[in-house]
Each structure stands twice: as C-alpha cells, then as structure tokens.
Amino acid sequence: MTTHSAEGIRWDLTDLFSSYDDPRIEVTLNDCHHRAEAFARRFRGTINIPGGPPPEHLLHGLTELEEIEESMSRVANYSSLLYAADSLRAEYQDLEQRVEQRVTGARNLLLFFELEWLELNDEVAERLIHHLTLKPYSHYLKNLRRFRPHRLSESEEKVVNEKDNTGRNAFGRLFSEITSSLTFSLEQEGKVKELTLSEMQALLHQPDRQLRKTAWETLFEGLSRHGQVLTFIYDTLIQDHLTMDRLRHYPNPMIERHLSNEIDAEAVSRMMEVTEANYGIAHDYFRLKASLLRLPRIALYDQYAPVGRELTPFNFAQAQQVILDAFGAFTPVFRDIANEFFAKRWIDAEIRKGKRGGAFCASPSPQLHPYILCNYTDNLRDVMTVAHELGHGLHGTLSRKQSFLNFDTPLTTAETASVFGEMLVFDYLVERQSDPQVRVALIAGKIEDAFATVFRQNVLTRFEQIVFSKRQAGRLTPQAIGHLWINANEKYYGDAVEMLEGYSWGWSYIPHFIHTRFYCYSYVFGELLVLSLYRMYREQGKDFVPRYLALLEAGGSDSPEALLRPLGVDFHDPEFWQKGFDEIRSLVQRVEKLVEQIGQ
Numbered sequence: 001m002t003t004h005s006a007e008g009i010r011w012d013l014t015d016l017f018s019s020y021d022d023p024r025i026e027v028t029l030n031d032c033h034h035r036a037e038a039f040a041r042r043f044r045g046t047i048n049i050p051g052g053p054p055p056e057h058l059l060h061g062l063t064e065l066e067e068i069e070e071s072m073s074r075v076a077n078y079s080s081l082l083y084a085a086d087s088l089r090a091e092y093q094d095l096e097q098r099v100e101q102r103v104t105g106a107r108n109l110l111l112f113f114e115l116e117w118l119e120l121n122d123e124v125a126e127r128l129i130h131h132l133t134l135k136p137y138s139h140y141l142k143n144l145r146r147f148r149p150h151r152l153s154e155s156e157e158k159v160v161n162e163k164d165n166t167g168r169n170a171f172g173r174l175f176s177e178i179t180s181s182l183t184f185s186l187e188q189e190g191k192v193k194e195l196t197l198s199e200m201q202a203l204l205h206q207p208d209r210q211l212r213k214t215a216w217e218t219l220f221e222g223l224s225r226h227g228q229v230l231t232f233i234y235d236t237l238i239q240d241h242l243t244m245d246r247l248r249h250y251p252n253p254m255i256e257r258h259l260s261n262e263i264d265a266e267a268v269s270r271m272m273e274v275t276e277a278n279y280g281i282a283h284d285y286f287r288l289k290a291s292l293l294r295l296p297r298i299a300l301y302d303q304y305a306p307v308g309r310e311l312t313p314f315n316f317a318q319a320q321q322v323i324l325d326a327f328g329a330f331t332p333v334f335r336d337i338a339n340e341f342f343a344k345r346w347i348d349a350e351i352r353k354g355k356r357g358g359a360f361c362a363s364p365s366p367q368l369h370p371y372i373l374c375n376y377t378d379n380l381r382d383v384m385t386v387a388h389e390l391g392h393g394l395h396g397t398l399s400r401k402q403s404f405l406n407f408d409t410p411l412t413t414a415e416t417a418s419v420f421g422e423m424l425v426f427d428y429l430v431e432r433q434s435d436p437q438v439r440v441a442l443i444a445g446k447i448e449d450a451f452a453t454v455f456r457q458n459v460l461t462r463f464e465q466i467v468f469s470k471r472q473a474g475r476l477t478p479q480a481i482g483h484l485w486i487n488a489n490e491k492y493y494g495d496a497v498e499m500l501e502g503y504s505w506g507w508s509y510i511p512h513f514i515h516t517r518f519y520c521y522s523y524v525f526g527e528l529l530v531l532s533l534y535r536m537y538r539e540q541g542k543d544f545v546p547r548y549l550a551l552l553e554a555g556g557s558d559s560p561e562a563l564l565r566p567l568g569v570d571f572h573d574p575e576f577w578q579k580g581f582d583e584i585r586s587l588v589q590r591v592e593k594l595v596e597q598i599g600q
C-alpha cells in the first residue's frame with residue numbers, strides 16, 4: 001500500500017452507535033419491530049375505506065411512519081457505513097446482513113399503509129392531497145400515487161422484499177466484495193506493488209505515459225480474470241429487472257427510474273440527444289490535448305494525462321483550506337457547515353484495503369448529520385471529489401429542516417449541490433492563479449471532469465439502454481457485453497482517441513450498473529443544470545445566494561420542476577440544455593487561448 005496525506009483521516013461513527021456490537025443496535029431493531037406491529041394493529045384497514053380516512057387520521061399515520069423509518073435508518077446507515085469502510089471484516093458483513101433482514105421484516109409490517117393509500121380511488125386521494133391538514137405531506141402523497149399502476153399486492157410485495165435479500169441484494173454484495181478486495185500487481189521503480197482499484201485508476205492521471213499504459217493494461221487484464229463472475233452478476237441483475245418490469249407493467253426499463261427521479265422520459269431523451277449532438281466539443285478538445293502532449297493522437301489511457309503545470313501534490317490539509325475558503329466566498333453558511341465535517345471527523349478519506357472505492361456522502365435522516373467516504377490520493381482531482389461530497393453534505397445538512405418523508409431529493413437534483421460545490425472550488429483556484437501553465441492544468445481538469453460527468457455518463461446510459469434491450473433475447477456473454485460497451489464508447493471518442501481492446505471490460509467495475517440502474521443520466525442532468533445555475537450566480541452575484549440556499553433547504557419537499565421554477569429554470573426548453581454545452585465549449589476555448597499565449 002502506498003501512503004498518502006489522508007492516512008489516519010477516518011470517520012467517527014459514534015454519533016450513531018459505539019461499535020458493531022453496541023447493544024443499542026438490537027434494542028433499536030426490536031423497538032422498530034414492536035412499533036411497526038403496533039402501527040399495523042392501529043392503522044390496518046383504516047386507510048382504504050369508502051370515502052377515505054379522516055385527514056387527521058392519515059396525518060397521524062404518516063408522522064408515526066416517519067418516526068419508525070427514521071429510527072430504522074439510523075441502524076441501516078450505521079451498518080452500511082461500517083461495511084463500506086471495511087467490507088472484508090466478518091463482523092461487519094454479519095451485521096449488514098442481519099440489519100438488512102430485520103429492516104425488511106419491519107418494512108413488511110408497514111407496507112400495507114402505502115398500498116392502502118394507493119388503492120383509494122383518484123377522487124378521494126385528490127381531495128386528501130389538497131386538504132390543508134395534510135399540506136406538509138401533499139407532495140409525498142401525490143408522488144406515491146404515480147407508482148400506483150406498478151404496485152403488486154401486499155403479499156406479493158412482501159415476498160419480493162424478502163427474496164431480494166438472497167436475490168438481487170446478495171448479487172450486489174458479491175459485486176462489492178469482489179471489487180473492493182481486488183488488487184493488481186504493478187512494477188514501479190523496480191518493486192512490485194499490490195494496488196487497489198482506486199489506486200490503479202489514480203495512475204491514469206500520472207505524467208509518465210508508459211506508466212499509464214502499463215497501469216491501464218494491468219487494470220483491465222486484472223478485471224478480465226474476474227470477468228466470468230462479474231458478467232454473471234450483471235447479467236443476472238438485468239434479468240431480474242426485466243422480470244420485475246414485466247410483473248410491474250413498466251413499458252420500458254427506464255420508466256421506474258424516471259418516476260423516482262420525478263422527470264418525464266421526454267425531457268431525458270431531449271437532454272441525451274442534445275448531449276450527443278455536442279460530442280464534437282469532445283473531439284476538438286481531445287485533438288487539442290494530443291497537441292499539448294505532442295502526440296499525433298491520444299489513446300484512452302491519455303485522456304486524463306496531466307497538461308500544463310499541475311498544482312500537485314495537494315495534501316488533505318490544503319484541500320480542507322481551499323474548500324473552506326471557496327465555500328466561504330460564496331456564503332459563510334457553507335463554510336461553517338463544511339468546517340464541521342472536518343472538525344468533527346465525519347469524513348473517511350484514507351486508502352485501505354477492503355474499503356469501498358470511489359466516494360459517497362450518506363445523509364441518513366433529518367435527525368442525523370451526513371457522513372462522507374472518499375479515497376484521497378493527494379491530487380487536485382481528489383480535492384474536487386471532497387468538494388463534490390461536501391456539496392452533498394451541505395444539501396443533507398440544510399434540508400434537515402424537512403421531515404423524514406420530505407428529506408431526500410430525487411437523483412435528478414441530488415447532484416446539484418455537489419457539482420455546484422466543485423464549481424466554487426474550481427473558480428476559486430483559477431482566479432488565484434497568474435501562471436498560464438497552471439491555468440491550463442486547472443481548466444483542462446475542469447473540462448475533463450465535465451466530460452466525465454456529461455459525455456461519459458451519457459455513454460453509460462446509452463450502453464445500459466442497449467444492454468437491457470439485448471438481454472430480452474437471452475443471456476449475455478462477456479463478449480457480447482464488451483462489444484456493446486465498445487460501440488457505445490466509439491460514438492463519443494470518434495476517431496479523436498485510439499480505442500483499445502482491453503477496454504471491453506470497461507463496464508465491469510462500475511457500481512451504478514449493479515446498485516442503481518439508469519443512475520448515470522442524473523449526472524448529465526445535474527452537471528448541465530449546475531453550469532446554468534452557476535452562470536446565473538455570476539450574473540446575479542449575491543442576490544442569487546438566498547435563492548440557492550432556499551433550494552437546498554427545500555430538500556425533496558416538492559418536484560424538481562417546482563423547486564427550480566423560482567430560479568428561472570425550465571428543463572423542457574431545449575435551449576436550456578444547450579446552454580450547459582456553450583459553457584463547456586467556452587472552457588475549451590479558454591484553453592486554446594492560453595495555449596496560443598504560451599506559444600506551445
């Protein structure tokens with residue numbers, strides 16, 4: 001293992017429980033179970049009644065439901081955070097599984113409530129949704145109804161929930177255990193080192209082309225050795241989705257995600273088409289990058305190669321300072337909240353074997369503060385990752401004003417605060433640099449991030465669409481999946497980037513495909529939305545800040561469309577999406593100008 005400046009930066013989870021064997025875990029689980037039983041005794045058969053329940057009665061049910069859910073989420077988050085931090089430890093694996101079973105048991109007791117609500121006829125439901133007493137829950141109640149055509153009967157839903165633990169959830173755990181325990185042997189400076197997946201990916205940002213090439217080949221060769229199992233997992237999960245889609249009457253595999261994202265299919269396809277129409281920006285940039293690297297053409301392992309003069313290494317303490325200053329320049333509110341994450345150890349940043357790769361922010365409930373996990377390897381990209389997760393952290397903190405059922409945002413707007421956080425740090429860093437070489441490095445980094453978030457995620461979504469459609473005809477082989485993956489990528493890279501054979505395994509380690517299908521278009525949505533919001537901030541200055549804070553404070557209390565309307569955003573307008581790309585193009589032009597200025 002290589003050492004980094006984040007060594008020792010581990011989170012302190014004792015605000016949740018003291019350790020995996022804390023007796024309060026069992027007490028909480030039992031308490032939730034008993035309350036769920038009492039809830040069922042009191043409310044079963046009282047919601048779906050002719051004419052509907054009295055509004056006060058429905059309100060009682062909702063607030064009690066929230067309290068039970070909130071209590072369960074404390075345990076569920078604790079066990080999944082322990083597991084993410086060390087998925088190889090048997091005690092954590094045991095706890096994760098035990099909690100999952102117990103939470104499912106309690107949820108099954110509560111299930112009838114939602115189903116009875118869905119069974120009410122439209123007229124009665126509409127009246128209750130608009131009743132003053134139920135105003136705080138009107139969005140939640142309305143939103144549930146949208147799933148009405150797709151719900152199964154209560155007993156069927158229970159069976160699905162229980163069988164999922166040994167079905168799709170188990171395959172998800174298998175995927176996590178395989179990918180988090182993977183190591184790759186790589187010779188560096190005459191010594192053979194064992195590196196994790198995250199460390200291998202970090203090597204693709206190294207200046208030494210031979211090292212990047214070797215890392216690239218070693219990474220995909222290593223993944224190919226687990227190819228059979230990874231293919232089996234993915235293929236099985238797709239089949240499981242297709243089965244459930246059929247049983248739930250979803251006309252296509254994306255509809256379920258669109259419903260939970262609270263966005264219509266039309267807006268998403270328009271966004272994806274506009275994105276594809278702008279792939280030319282990427283080709284122009286890749287050619288510019290080739291000239292900066294003095295290559296006739298870049299290969300896939302060159303796309304993240306450093307250009308200009310990098311601000312590295314960037315140790316964890318510096319990252320903290322920069323982020324706090326950049327957030328503080330926007331509003332002291334941001335700075336103060338972010339500061340708590342560092343001061344109170346709500347961040348786990350060091351690299352360890354068995355720890356989950358990538359980064360995430362968990363915001364358990366309005367009663368609890370969020371936690372952040374990342375794998376910090378001392379470069380600028382990691383600073384951006386921390387800024388990204390802290391953006392989520394700000395959102396999860398500001399929306400604690402909402403109650404549990406109004407707390408979570410759909411995925412479409414879940415990435416707003418995170419990408420906005422990155423923009424703040426990016427702008428802050430560029431403004432303070434006079435060296436054109438450093439500016440090139442910073443802006444190129446931002447462009448490559450935007451590409452990874454917009455273009456690449458669009459490719460990932462197109463790949464998922466085609467994989468789901470091909471799976472309808474039968475089992476997918478590794479070769480078939482690899483082929484579909486390469487095809488989807490070729491549209492983006494065109495002939496501006498050399499495609500490589502080993503890349504047919506490029507899909508195999510991406511957790512979104514396994515855990516949350518069609519997640520990826522939310523990144524496209526979020527990034528383009530933020531580019532446009534950020535432009536508004538530059539135009540409006542400080543006047544923008546309170547409107548933006550209000551958006552974050554609103555959490556998931558209304559639909560994205562309704563929450564964004566006061567900011568002047570209309571994502572049904574095709575011009576709106578193009579605006580984001582105009583921003584990206586202007587970043588590419590800035591690099592072109594700087595290159596001319598330097599005379600490279």
Ligand SMILES: [Zn+2]
Pocket residue numbers: 388392415418
């Ligand atoms: Zn995120």
